[in-house]
Amino acid sequence: MRDWRPCAILILLATLLLPQIVHAQGDPSRGAQLSGQCEECHGDAGENRIEGFPNLANQNYNYLVKQLREIRTSARERYGEATRQQSAEAKALLRAKRSNEIMDPFVVELSDEDIHDLSAYYADQACNAVMVGAPLPAPKIEARCQVCHGKFGITKNSNIPNIAGQDALYLEQQLLNFKTATEMAGGAGNRRAGIMESQVRMLSDQDIKDISLYYARLPCR
Ligand code: HEC
Ligand code: HEC
Incomplete structure (x- = not known):
């Protein structure tokens, strides 16, 4: 008779891992590599120690992605890039007025992939x-x-x-x-x-x- 146990164990493992795979829409380990440039202000693993600056550790993924996209669009406008032919999407992002002089230079060059990976990294960090x-x-x-x-x-x-x-x-x-x-x-x-x-x-x-x-x-x- 065939032994189905290894197969059953595999299915169980896959079910256990699935929620994490679905959660990780960006790549947190690549995000960790990119996060060096953010550490100076947002702290080690996103735990801020500077008064008036936000903690990022354990922040929610979709929220982080939205903020970074808004800041990036405003930063690009501030630096005079592509203001004429804005898509409806860019206009909506600009309306949030999320630009911030301190943050802008660090976000202006990030790609969509960078934003997803950085957000996945910070969302995954425990906050203490x-x-x-x-x-x-x-x-x-x-x-x-x-x-x-x-x-x-x-x-x-x-x-x-x-x-x-x-x-x-x-x-x-x-x-x-x-x-x-x-x-x-x-x-x-x-x-x-x-x-x-x-x-x-x-x-x-x-x-x-x-x-x-x-x-x-x-x-x-
Ligand atoms: C020189 C300091 C500095 C650096 C470096 C910096 N930030 Fe920030 N960041 C800030 C400040 C200050 C704010 C608050 C802006 C405001 O008041 O709107 C902020 C806000 C944010 C927010 C919004 C948080 C929220 O709760 O809405 C995110 C997300 C963020 N930063 C991510 C990053 C990432 C990712 C990097 C690296 C690529 C980075 N920051 C680099 C200073 C910095
Ligand atoms: C109907 C839902 C809702 C209610 C009620 C609500 N909030 Fe919010 N809050 C949000 C959403 C959504 C955002 C994100 C906005 C964005 O995308 O910039 C937010 C953002 C914030 C932020 C910015 C956080 C950051 O990291 O920058 C603060 C602070 C905040 N809310 C505090 C409060 C407080 C205090 C109250 C009660 C007086 C409150 N909220 C009630 C939905 C809500």
Whole structure:
């Protein structure tokens, strides 16, 4: 009689490995090689130690890809490249106003493949960011944020960023950016994302400070 056991073991192994293969849409080991140029600001394996700069470790893949594509398109425009014949896609990426003088030079030359590989690498890193202080009680408005960002600031939805353990000053700056984006006439201003603009419209600057500190003190995993 034929022994099916080796075959059964192979199928079991394949099933166990499948979720990881599907997750890794970019090549994390090539991403690791490229990440040397990012380390100076985003830290070893994406764990930032500079105030006001974002952690990238354990950030969600789709979210990272979207941000890098937006930053790259704005950076190319800033450096005067291909502004005339923009595709509809490039226009949509530009509308996010994700350009940042500090980041632009490092992103402007990245290929799509580089962006996928770097994002896969950072999404795969465990995050052990040193806690900046004891956890704080959740502000009232947290009930709204958790619908999308997860109960403790970590979400499985790859299009939404994890915000737990993120740098407090960085969080505050981004929320203020979304807020001024709505306040400026004609849709000008920093960083546009309609979904977040409607969330921060009603928040005071103190609310923004409090919610940023609350999330900064949760573990980022
Ligand atoms: C000289 C410092 C510096 C270097 C080098 C650098 N970054 Fe950044 N990066 C920043 C800063 C500052 C921000 C925050 C920008 C803002 O406020 O919008 C940022 C933002 C980001 C974001 C958005 C994070 C988020 O949560 O939305 C990503 C993704 C990112 N960087 C990836 C990279 C990658 C990949 C590299 C290397 C190719 C890199 N960065 C190199 C300083 C740097
Ligand atoms: C309806 C879903 C939704 C809700 C509710 C929501 N967010 Fe967001 N948030 C998003 C999405 C999607 C993004 C990514 C936007 C982009 O692509 O730039 C985001 C981005 C952010 C960012 C930028 C993170 C980074 O790494 O740059 C911060 C900070 C943030 N949200 C905080 C909050 C807070 C605080 C609340 C509650 C007051 C909240 N969000 C409520 C969906 C939501």
